[in-house]
Amino acid sequence: MDRKELMKQFNKQPRIGTLATADNRGKVDNAVFSALQMIDENTVVMAIGNNRSYANLQVNPQAAFIFFEPAASPYDWQGARVYLKVVACEETGPHYEQMVTIVRQMAGDRAADNVKAAITFTITEARPLIDMTA
Numbered sequence: 001m002d003r004k005e006l007m008k009q010f011n012k013q014p015r016i017g018t019l020a021t022a023d024n025r026g027k028v029d030n031a032v033f034s035a036l037q038m039i040d041e042n043t044v045v046m047a048i049g050n051n052r053s054y055a056n057l058q059v060n061p062q063a064a065f066i067f068f069e070p071a072a073s074p075y076d077w078q079g080a081r082v083y084l085k086v087v088a089c090e091e092t093g094p095h096y097e098q099m100v101t102i103v104r105q106m107a108g109d110r111a112a113d114n115v116k117a118a119i120t121f122t123i124t125e126a127r128p129l130i131d132m133t134a
Contacts, residue, residue, distance in 0.1 A: 001126040003041035006080055010038040010067065013106075017067030017079075019046075021056035029056055035103045035115075036065060042123050044084060047099035050116040057119060061086035068129050079129035084121035091117045 016034045023029075035047040044065070048054045057063060063086070068079030090096045095118040104112035 006126050007038045017065050020064045021053045022060050023056045024059040044121045045095050046119050047103045047115045048117055049114040057086050081127045083125040085124050087122050088120040089117050
C-alpha cells in the first residue's frame with residue numbers, strides 16, 4: 001500500500017478506528033480511538049489513557065489499527081489496516097504535549113485530562129481495508 005496515500009487517508013478528520021492489542025497471554029482487546037497521527041510514512045503517534053490498551057502495550061508492543069470511511073458498496077470503502085509496533089512511550093515531553101493538544105481540540109478538556117501517554121509506533125505493515133489476497 002502506498003504510504004503517501006495511506007498518510008493522507010490516515011490523517012483525514014474526522015476519522016475513527018479501532019486499535020487491537022493483546023496482553024502477554026494473548027488475550028485480545030479492541031477499542032475505539034481517534035487521536036492518532038501518522039507523522040511520516042513509517043511512524044504513528046497516538047494519545048492514550050490509562051486503560052486496557054495501554055496496559056497491553058506495556059507488555060506486548062504489537063498492535064493493529066483499522067480505520068474506514070463508508071461508501072455505497074463495501075468494496076468502495078476507504079481505509080486501511082495498519083500493523084504497528086511500539087518504539088516509545090512518553091508520559092511527558094513534546095509528543096505527549098502535542099497529543100494532549102490534539103485531543104483537547106478534538107474532544108475537549110475532559111478527554112485531554114485523561115491522556116496518560118503518547119505512544120510512538122513504527123508501521124510494520126499496511127494493507128488496504130478490503131484485500132482479497134492472502
